[in-house]
Amino acid sequence: MRDDELRALTGACAKCGTCRTVCTLYPERKAEISVARGKIALIDAALEGRDGNLDAVQEALSDCLLCGRCERACPNQVLVEEIIMKGRADVARKIGIPAWKQALFGKVMPSPRGRDAARAAASAAQKLFAKKIPTGSGLHYRFPEAFGLAGRTVPKLPARGFVESLKPGEAATGDVMLFVGCVFDHVFPKVGRASYESMKASGRSIAVFRDAACCGLPAMVSGDRESALRCAEENVRRLRAAEAEKIVFPCGSCLLMFKRNFFSLIPEKHPLREDAVRVSDRCEDYASFILETGVVSRLPDPPEGEKVGEIGYHDPCHLSGTLGKGAEAREVLEGAVGSGFAEMKGADLCCGYGGTFNVRDYDTSARIGENKVSLAAGGGTRRISTACSGCILQLRDMAARTDPSLEIVHIAELVAGALSRR
Amino acid sequence: MNEKVISALREIYGERLKTSLEDRICYSYDATGKEFLPDAVAYPLNAEEVRRTVLLANEHRFPVVPRGAGSGFSGGSLPVRGGVVLSTERMDRILSIDTENLVAVLEPGVVTETLKEEVKKKGLFYPPDPASLKFCTIGGNLAECAGGMCAVKYGVTRDYVLGLEAVLGTGELVRTGVSTVKGVVGYDLTRMLVGSEGTLGIITRATLRLVPLPEFAATLLAFFPTNEMGAKAVAGIVEERITPCAMELMDRTAVDCVRQSADLSLPDETGCALLIEVDGQEATVAREADRVEGACRRFGALEVRRAADAAGRDKLWALRRSISPAVRKVNPVKINEDIVVPRSRLAEMFAFLSGLAERKSLKIVNFGHAGDGNIHVNVMISGKDEDERRRAEEAVEEVFRKTVELGGTISGEHGIGIAKAPYMEMEVGPLGVSVMKRLKSCFDPNGILNPGKIFLEEAAVRR
Ligand SMILES: Cc1cc2nc3c(=O)[nH]c(=O)nc-3n(C[C@H](O)[C@H](O)[C@H](O)COP(=O)(O)OP(=O)(O)OC[C@H]3O[C@@H](n4cnc5c(N)ncnc54)[C@H](O)[C@@H]3O)c2cc1C
Numbered sequence: 001m002r003d004d005e006l007r008a009l010t011g012a013c014a015k016c017g018t019c020r021t022v023c024t025l026y027p028e029r030k031a032e033i034s035v036a037r038g039k040i041a042l043i044d045a046a047l048e049g050r051d052g053n054l055d056a057v058q059e060a061l062s063d064c065l066l067c068g069r070c071e072r073a074c075p076n077q078v079l080v081e082e083i084i085m086k087g088r089a090d091v092a093r094k095i096g097i098p099a100w101k102q103a104l105f106g107k108v109m110p111s112p113r114g115r116d117a118a119r120a121a122a123s124a125a126q127k128l129f130a131k132k133i134p135t136g137s138g139l140h141y142r143f144p145e146a147f148g149l150a151g152r153t154v155p156k157l158p159a160r161g162f163v164e165s166l167k168p169g170e171a172a173t174g175d176v177m178l179f180v181g182c183v184f185d186h187v188f189p190k191v192g193r194a195s196y197e198s199m200k201a202s203g204r205s206i207a208v209f210r211d212a213a214c215c216g217l218p219a220m221v222s223g224d225r226e227s228a229l230r231c232a233e234e235n236v237r238r239l240r241a242a243e244a245e246k247i248v249f250p251c252g253s254c255l256l257m258f259k260r261n262f263f264s265l266i267p268e269k270h271p272l273r274e275d276a277v278r279v280s281d282r283c284e285d286y287a288s289f290i291l292e293t294g295v296v297s298r299l300p301d302p303p304e305g306e307k308v309g310e311i312g313y314h315d316p317c318h319l320s321g322t323l324g325k326g327a328e329a330r331e332v333l334e335g336a337v338g339s340g341f342a343e344m345k346g347a348d349l350c351c352g353y354g355g356t357f358n359v360r361d362y363d364t365s366a367r368i369g370e371n372k373v374s375l376a377a378g379g380g381t382r383r384i385s386t387a388c389s390g391c392i393l394q395l396r397d398m399a400a401r402t403d404p405s406l407e408i409v410h411i412a413e414l415v416a417g418a419l420s421r422r
Numbered sequence: 423m424n425e426k427v428i429s430a431l432r433e434i435y436g437e438r439l440k441t442s443l444e445d446r447i448c449y450s451y452d453a454t455g456k457e458f459l460p461d462a463v464a465y466p467l468n469a470e471e472v473r474r475t476v477l478l479a480n481e482h483r484f485p486v487v488p489r490g491a492g493s494g495f496s497g498g499s500l501p502v503r504g505g506v507v508l509s510t511e512r513m514d515r516i517l518s519i520d521t522e523n524l525v526a527v528l529e530p531g532v533v534t535e536t537l538k539e540e541v542k543k544k545g546l547f548y549p550p551d552p553a554s555l556k557f558c559t560i561g562g563n564l565a566e567c568a569g570g571m572c573a574v575k576y577g578v579t580r581d582y583v584l585g586l587e588a589v590l591g592t593g594e595l596v597r598t599g600v601s602t603v604k605g606v607v608g609y610d611l612t613r614m615l616v617g618s619e620g621t622l623g624i625i626t627r628a629t630l631r632l633v634p635l636p637e638f639a640a641t642l643l644a645f646f647p648t649n650e651m652g653a654k655a656v657a658g659i660v661e662e663r664i665t666p667c668a669m670e671l672m673d674r675t676a677v678d679c680v681r682q683s684a685d686l687s688l689p690d691e692t693g694c695a696l697l698i699e700v701d702g703q704e705a706t707v708a709r710e711a712d713r714v715e716g717a718c719r720r721f722g723a724l725e726v727r728r729a730a731d732a733a734g735r736d737k738l739w740a741l742r743r744s745i746s747p748a749v750r751k752v753n754p755v756k757i758n759e760d761i762v763v764p765r766s767r768l769a770e771m772f773a774f775l776s777g778l779a780e781r782k783s784l785k786i787v788n789f790g791h792a793g794d795g796n797i798h799v800n801v802m803i804s805g806k807d808e809d810e811r812r813r814a815e816e817a818v819e820e821v822f823r824k825t826v827e828l829g830g831t832i833s834g835e836h837g838i839g840i841a842k843a844p845y846m847e848m849e850v851g852p853l854g855v856s857v858m859k860r861l862k863s864c865f866d867p868n869g870i871l872n873p874g875k876i877f878l879e880e881a882a883v884r885r
Contacts, residue, residue, distance in 0.1 A: 012750065033448040059444075
């Protein structure tokens, strides 16, 4: 394996050990192989040919949530997330990617039609195999242990996605483009809808980005850079043509892709680079848009009945951490629910989802998540709001496991709720 | 290590024994950035497992290397002769905090900051505060006799140890010292183990002394045109009969390596910054801070700032703590020295260092605990240029000679390990080394514990 670019990135690590202090996984593993310093040493060993067992290296690199806490704590600003993702991709190029992932990332995710079909199939499977679980956040299904989903609770998939539910011609053009994201389109169309309706309150004309490809993050974190690049290129081309002034993201992870990971996939010399920079510059998070356009100041006062401090905010690692947008979401919440919002215990702890991490080690993912949710509930929070699709999937599952009356919502649902009282 | 030994170890540790190449790579380095592969890694949970391991090692003659967080700067935890690394990270319980006798009992894998935070909740203070406190372990601190920022007022790890439990190189479990403030029964085996770098015994439990938590603190940041002026101010403050709990010096390059990420602006002519903290009672703290500020100005400070609140203080300290890893921005390879000279000779040392850097055309970054005369002299090299490396080695040797000449010591807190083994005799002389070796053979006759460290002929590698 050779990769001079990667080598240059790992070379900045001083092996001091700071990453141990913030790693979400370290308290679970209590082993150096779980932290950035260890993984960087492994990547170096693989690059130099000192470790030829690439399957084992990949296994170790996969054992990471990519929460980025180490990167933000690192005194040398080592780009750990980029290093891990690039490491996974380099190794994957040598040892391959599982066929099901290739099909999913390469075929289904870039295509809007493909995703519609996938949701329909999954929805049917859900009804056949899983048990119904009512929770504070609506109906969920719990898969039996034997199903390979290890007792996960997943939301009941809707018959139609948010984009499908739009009338022909509705939200077709506008100055501002809403990038819904796969999950808020297909799994939680209510969030897609709430984002759209509340953004309309800005008075700007809002278009929904109908032929979005997947943001590419699931492929990217799985080491499938080719598929991730395909998604990125598709999105850049389609968004360039649309010429929106702003592109708004209800999901922090999708936004991370556009704000940061794009530039790893589409480097300086890439023909789409200029377009990618232009598109990226126009991207922003939902909360910032709502604040800038004055929607918050136009919200009616929260009703008397709202219980003080019942609503908390969970900081998505990428949105609050990497992109530094924690304050904006809180300001929106204060506008939407007033004293109903209070700082939640352990707000900035990672939810433990980590995308593919949750798939490969559900038990650990669940321990981290349960701990998070119990901490919040113990501090008096009854509704956890957030702004990332992965976090919502995880927090709902964790609530179902620990305290099903706990509600998990997207901040856009609270803003839309407040608007509906006007 | 053969299969038989591995399976005997597996009997002790089960799943907690790791032999895959990947696991071993992750215990092959420390903060020196050097790498030596161990044959196996084990995570003991108690003294009995450690004892059985060392007995087995005596039977089969393999090295046993204790490791805390691997944050050492002299290669102490590197398995230079292979063998098994015993990582104490899972022996991390605080067993008791006795608020009547001001004593804490704990396992070696407890992270220093965790101990500090836990005793703080009870209004108590465990002073040692190496810049690595967020991740280094008490076991590693004891084995290196770690210092830190507040050593100038509160002393170092050694000053807070009352008693230890340790497995010697023979596999015997020894309990040393006391759990009282005093105790003079026989030789001071406790202090013998402190700073022994894992070569005499593996510490499995520690009884540490605590003090009441100072109620108030004030933090100042003063900028000076040169290191020499900063050093003179340090001596000047002490002459005022004030003992700040920290006086950290950072040269211009060191500050530049961290200030972007912390958003810190500097007066243009800054050549050196002093971070000074005074602690104690509210009234005295305010008065002493004023006097420190006055002294800094008298000694030519360009500007003196004060942290407004606790958050501001934390920010300044976080900045200081990130310097050591961040100086890699200057050049990728760091030759990290840890000299101490009498405070009154600091200015002279700095003058020598700037001359040296010029003479050898090397990049030298200096920062450290100026209050106690401890300066981290970091020769930053590219690592690719043989001539540069040779000049760096010559420079280091000159620094050590100058240090000894000024009445100082070549390592204040990082220890000898492999990094400084070649220079030890320069300071302690042949007899000193010989007495130490005789002691080593009492504690560890078969040379099981952390072989290849401290003593030159055993040092497997020079830097
Ligand atoms: C950013 C940074 C800043 C630092 N700042 C300071 C500072 O201000 N002051 C300072 O003094 N040091 C400092 N250090 C150096 C280092 O953190 C200390 O030497 C620390 O004491 C090492 O602790 P550790 O747990 O990492 O031990 P390790 O590095 O794992 O081991 C150090 C030595 O202790 C031995 N050891 C570990 N555990 C045991 C045990 N249970 N029994 C017997 N031997 C054992 C090892 O064999 C080795 O010889 C710094 C390091 C870094 C990376």
